[in-house]
Structures are given as C-alpha cells and as structure tokens.
Amino acid sequence: MRQxxxxxxxxxxxxxxxxxxxxxxIISVAGIECAVMPTALLSTHTGGFKNIYxxxxxxxxxxxxxxxxxxxxxxxxxxxxxxxxxEQVDLVKDCISVLKGKGxxxxxxxxxxxxxxxxxxxxxxxxxxxxxxxxxxxxxxPNVTEAxxxxxxxxxxxxxxxxxxxxxxxxxxxxCKGTIVLTGxxxxxxxxxxxxxxxxxxxxxxxxxxxxPGIYHGTGDIFASVFVSGMVLSKGMEKSLKAAVEFTxxxxxxxxxxxxxxxxxxNFEGVLSELPKLLGD
Ligand code: PXL
Numbered sequence: 001m002r003q004x005x006x007x008x009x010x011x012x013x014x015x016x017x018x019x020x021x022x023x024x025x026i027i028s029v030a031g032i033e034c035a036v037m038p039t040a041l042l043s044t045h046t047g048g049f050k051n052i053y054x055x056x057x058x059x060x061x062x063x064x065x066x067x068x069x070x071x072x073x074x075x076x077x078x079x080x081x082x083x084x085x086x087e088q089v090d091l092v093k094d095c096i097s098v099l100k101g102k103g104x105x106x107x108x109x110x111x112x113x114x115x116x117x118x119x120x121x122x123x124x125x126x127x128x129x130x131x132x133x134x135x136x137x138x139x140x141x142p143n144v145t146e147a148x149x150x151x152x153x154x155x156x157x158x159x160x161x162x163x164x165x166x167x168x169x170x171x172x173x174x175x176c177k178g179t180i181v182l183t184g185x186x187x188x189x190x191x192x193x194x195x196x197x198x199x200x201x202x203x204x205x206x207x208x209x210x211x212x213p214g215i216y217h218g219t220g221d222i223f224a225s226v227f228v229s230g231m232v233l234s235k236g237m238e239k240s241l242k243a244a245v246e247f248t249x250x251x252x253x254x255x256x257x258x259x260x261x262x263x264x265x266x267n268f269e270g271v272l273s274e275l276p277k278l279l280g281d
Pocket of ligand 1: 011013018019042044045046047082111119217218219220221
C-alpha cells in the first residue's frame with residue numbers, strides 16, 4: 001500500500017510557527033507525506049509583527065497542481081489554510097477539482113481571524129468569499145471568530161453556552177454540507193476544546209481539555225494539522241478530534257513557562273514525540 005499523502009495549501013511564514021512550518025512537521029511525524037503548496041511567502045506571520053515582507057505566490061498554484069496531476073500523484077486529503085487573496089480562493093477551488101480523486105478528503109481551514117478580529121491582510125469582503133471554498137469541503141475547521149465572520153454575526157467572547165455553540169454549528173451547516181469542526185470552544189474559564197457537527201447523522205460532539213490562560217498564536221494550525229492527520233490515518237472523527245485537542249493542549253503547556261511573547265507561536269516541537277502515541281491505536 002502506498003504511503004498516505006496530504007496536499008497542504010497554506011502560506012509559508014519564515015518566522016512565527018504557523019501554516020506550513022506547523023503542518024509539514026506535524027503531518028510528517030504522523031507518518032504521512034506532506035506535499036506542500038505554498039500560497040504566499042512571508043517574513044513572519046501577520047499576527048503581531050510589523051513591516052512584514054509578503055510575496056504572493058498565486059501564479060504558482062495551478063502550475064504546481066497541474067504538474068502533480070500529470071505525474072499521477074494521488075492525495076488522501078487536500079488541506080487548505082491561510083490564503084493570500086480573494087483570487088487565491090478561486091485558485092484553490094480549481095486546484096481541488098484538478099487534484100481531488102475518489103477517496104480524497106477535502107479539509108478547509110478558513111484561516112482569517114482570531115479573538116473577534118479579521119487578520120490585518122484581509123479585506124472585509126474576504127469572509128464571504130471564503131464561504132465559497134467552504135462549500136466545496138468535506139470538513140471545515142473555523143474558530144469562533146471565523147465562524148462569526150462567515151455568518152456576518154457579532155463576535156462574542158468566551159466562555160460560551162452549549163446552546164450557543166450548537167446554534168453556530170447548525171448555521172455553519174448552511175455553508176458546508178459535510179462536517180463542521182468548530183475550534184476555540186470554551187464552555188468554562190479553565191477549559192478549551194472543539195465541537196463537531198456531522199450533517200450526515202446530525203450528531204454534535206464536544207471535546208475539551210484544561211486551558212492555560214492567555215492567547216496562543218498558531219494553535220488553530222496545530223489543531224487542524226493533527227486532526228487531518230488522524231482522519232487520513234482512518235482514526236475516525238472522535239479520536240482525531242481528541243488527538244488534536246490534546247496535542248494542542250500539550251504544546252501550550254510546553255510553552256507557557258518560558259515564552260513572554262505568546263503571539264510568536266507555541267513550542268509544539270518539544271512535544272512532537274507524543275503525537276504518534278495520541279494517534280496510535
Ligand atoms: O495561524 C494562522 C496564520 C497563518 N498564516 C499567516 C498568519 C496567520 C495568523 O496570523 O498571519 C501568514
């Protein structure tokens with residue numbers, strides 16, 4: 001049997017631990033080949049740094065996809081994250097139609113904001129455009145901010161009631177007809193987790209772990225990369241969610257003692273050796 005392979009479509013930020021610099025090591029440690037499709041090249045991520053160097057790589061997306069297709073590469077998942085522009089949303093839609101095969105899972109992380117705010121690089125129209133890409137996905141993984149932006153709803157700060165989270169999930173079900181995984185679901189002050197809604201069977205599940213106070217940058221990308229890996233390894237929804245929540249929690253725990261600037265990113269590298277255990281049988 002060939003090794004599992006995920007096409008990861010995200011930016012590469014030289015410093016800041018997010019997107020491809022997170023997806024590549026996590027997917028690799030999970031034992032899966034990570035085929036990288038960089039959407040943009042940045043000197044750092046955009047969440048806290050100033051005067052960032054950004055090079056849009058939109059023109060490379062389709063030539064890379066077409067070359068992969070011409071070489072007969074198959075993908076167990078296509079996993080998209082931060083996209084540099086509205087144009088890139090259309091390009092990723094085209095990319096999915098070129099690369100998607102019979103068994104390819106399409107996972108869209110609609111990366112565009114956190115803590116109630118749209119990231120500085122996006123125009124206010126971007127969330128509506130991102131809905132189009134979410135409509136093509138089998139699974140979407142927005143955080144609460146991204147969910148509110150796509151639903152044109154006012155953001156509310158945590159903690160949330162179960163009823164509120166369920167109402168967001170049901171509304172997101174109008175955007176994506178597969179499975180909705182909502183991250184940053186905090187039902188109590190000392191908790192952090194995710195909730196999932198599968199449209200197929202109508203099931204909603206919640207998963208949480210202890211929460212360390214503070215805002216940790218790049219954790220959405222860590223969560224989604226572990227989750228996609230679990231799904232590609234056929235671990236199922238519950239186990240993949242649990243592994244993603246627990247690994248993200250471990251990475252935060254491993255950081256909070258010695259990192260003053262939490263927007264820089266968490267020390268997930270130091271806990272990578274735990275990942276095969278979390279994803280194991
Ligand atoms: O972690 C999400 C992310 C990905 N890529 C870039 C970002 C961010 C969040 O700020 O700036 C470039």
